[in-house]
Amino acid sequence: MFDFSVVTSWIDQGLRSVMSPAAAITVECVLIGIVLLALYAIMALILILAERKVCAAFQCRLGPNRVGPWGCIQVVADMIKMLTKEIITIKHTDKFLYNLAPFIVIIASLLAFACIPWGNGLQALDFNVGIFFMIAASSMGIVGILLAGWSSNNKFSLIGAMRSGAQMISYELSIGLSLLTMVVLSGTMQISEIVEGQNELWFIFKGHIPALIAFVIYLIAGTAETNRGPFDLPEAESELTAGYHTEYSGMHFGFYYVAEFVNMFIVASIATTVFLGGWMPLHIPGLDGFNRIMDYIPSVIWFFGKSALMVFVIMWFKWTFPRLRIDQLLNLEWKYLLPLNLLNLLVMVAIVVLGWHF
């Protein structure tokens, strides 16, 4: 299995040989920042195209098919349109907060994005409380959404923001607890070690029943966390026109749009990392030949393949289910998911202590 740290350490040594270590680190930080930003934008474009194609397939349509082969330039055209659109300023808004809100959303999303382990040795941020940091960073986005709803001075936006607040704070619990269940199994919060720990067997198989329950809960809560259907109440089109971003236009709206898509990818990639082995190939203990063949497939492909599958599942939810009502949404979390989650955590602890996992 190719280790990308060979490449990164080669760049590091190259830089250190021509400049002081401090300067080398600065240059590296800038480089990583640029790469991540570029990757962020490209991921968003790919996801938007994927969403439109998947949705079209579900709805007996073709989707974009005019601009470029299979319509793949369509999203680029849309992006250029979005970038050139006028940002309309609205009277009676809290100007500072109104302009700040989309940036908070996108920064939170970008911070979580930076923790993703893309492949063997390909990870920008990796420290001992990685999972913890990821959850904390991604839940900062809610501040941006609440600010957007409040500062727009629009009743629809305010209702949308309130819904979003209630929803995200509730589902944050489920996400945290289901990940905590897996942390119990892995014994570490460091993302690279979690992936390494799945060398023998992916955690979803290793932790069998409680891991499977945690996985399902994580998927539900993760979909809710990204405000996507069937949990898209904050922007419920038929109720609140566009919810918290009703008053945003141009690239300000574009930030919300892009953040929503990349958040979906982040949720999918966390699911991949924690439950499905991250970039780790499918290994089955005892079948060495099979394991060696699996190792020939590059780690990046494993990671993107699994993430794409998860993204597809989340899209599948959206294009199949109708939208929940706010009280039903909160019922689902507080009456069903949360107690089940706590119980599941207990079961997992027992299994780990007694060594009943595979």
Added chain:
Amino acid sequence: MSTLKAQIQNICPQAAFSHEDTDTLHAEVSPKELAGLFKHLKTDKTFLFDYMEDLIGMDFGEKLGVIYRFYSTENKQRIVLICQAESREKPELPSATPWWGIANFYEREVYDFFGIIFIGHPDMRRLFLRNDWVGYPLRKDYDASPEINPVRLDAEPMDDIAPSYSEKDGKIEEEDNLRFQKDEYVVNIGPQHPATHGVLHFQVSLEGETVKKVDVHCGYIHRGIEKMCESLTYPQTIGYTDRLDYLSAHQNRHALCACIEEAMGLEIPRRAQYIRALMDELSRIQSHLLMYACYCMDLGALTPFFYAFRDREKILNIFEDSGAGRLIQNYYVIGGVSRDLHPDFVKKTAEFIKYLPTVLPEYHKVFTGNVIFQQRSKGIGILTREQAISNGVTGPAARASGWACDLRKHQPYSVYNEVEFNEITRTGGDCFDRYMVRMDEIHESIAIIDQLLTKLPEGDYCAKTKPVIKLPEGRYFKSVETARGEFGVFIESRGEKYPWRLKFHPPCLPLVSVVDLLTRGGKIADLISIGASLDYVVPDIDR
């Protein structure tokens, strides 16, 4: 009939009667006696007129007045009351709102068009026109010059005060009622909003997510069709019916054509009758398919929307072949239909009614059986049978509440007495039942089409009519069952080639009138679900 007359004479000694030889008694009463009569009509065992079919404002020439049509669902009898206000300058009539819920909207409409003030009405605002409109357009002496009512470019002044009038010691007093308190959180849903299915405006007072009150504003696309019809010849008037409820375009036109034909005493060919029934049922299916599509979309399920549109397209193609129109078909004319069926019609329709039952289970799988949909529709917006009748709700929405009111069954018109079908009724009265009634009606419509296709006779498709059509003097009323309920046409003819008064009775106005009743105490999301399950079409409300 004679007992009905005797009883009314008992209550109103001065009443004058006409049409005694027909099955509908007409009684003319004075405004003074009217208020007392309302109570008897609604509550007396022998009357029990619980359904107000229509309330038609009229300019009789010298006086202004109202024609009421009542029907008793218990005793299966009908009565028409005519009441003329005493003065033309300040016309006043007693309000029927305490007894019939729908009178609220109908009386506001009459006030809007004729300026008749209803004493005891809780909310005497204009219904369709702007608050700053000058004059009452359906009065015969209305001055339509554009200087008086120019095209206003400013927003409509919307004040929070709703006047009402009450009688105290023989004097009429005006009261101002506040619609919303100062500190209420009022959200405007509409006029531009994805879930109102058109240009309709709800002012919703909210307590958090809970709806406290809904105030409906209609009239954003009021086109004055009734006023226009008064200066058009009869063949010209039928052009406007398609533009009312555009999803029941065929059926609306059926009502007007049938009303004119009945008044002329014109016998229309059998083939034309069959063609009309076939087209009516096809448009019922496409309308219900659209309702399914919109319901799904309003609840956030976008995929089933496309399923329904894919299949609705097939019906529109069939329409296009024969009538050349897809949404607005302009197919029926006085005496029959404008041209014969397309040679492919029978083949295509037979194929379609074989195809549709194979995809309907798919619809149910993807949407009806979904637990989220069931939670969002079962037990939501319950309309009881009494409320449905009192508020004049007809069609699938009323049948979901247990009121068997299908005119095809109970007052068969066209060839509906020659086909066999079941009237779908349910008892829950909630959103889910309203939805299921429509889905089941699709199957019944398929059965009707199947029978009609096998019986379709050869022959003429249109009867010969004179170039100038004049209706004999009199009042004519004809109603048909559209996809949304009873669509009625009232014509008062004074023997000319133009109608003196032509009134459309829209099925959708009663539907929006119950939105407030159904949504109070529910969530915003329920408002959307209820609106979608009622399935109103805005041009039909506004006319």
